[in-house]
Amino acid sequence: MKYITSGESYIEIECTSCKKRHIVQEANYSEKRYGYELKPAVKCSCGDGIAVQIEVNKKSSGSKSLIIIIVFLPLIIFAAIVIQALLRSLS
């Protein structure tokens, strides 16, 4: 099984042998450092795919935080300029 996507309260995984997709509800998995642990294990109807652990490539979340920095950095600089100007007008 391989990781496809995740939503608010579910993850979607795909059977590597028959490409069938499975939705796992929040109650049936827990987040781990490597990805997700499935409880109970997800078994595919084709009989080949069984998943207990799903590894997730965490690199994508790294680029997400980079985007956040790029978006918020100008805002932080702008706020600093405004605060400086306010302090100057007070003194």
Ligand SMILES: [Zn+2]
């Ligand atoms: Zn399958």
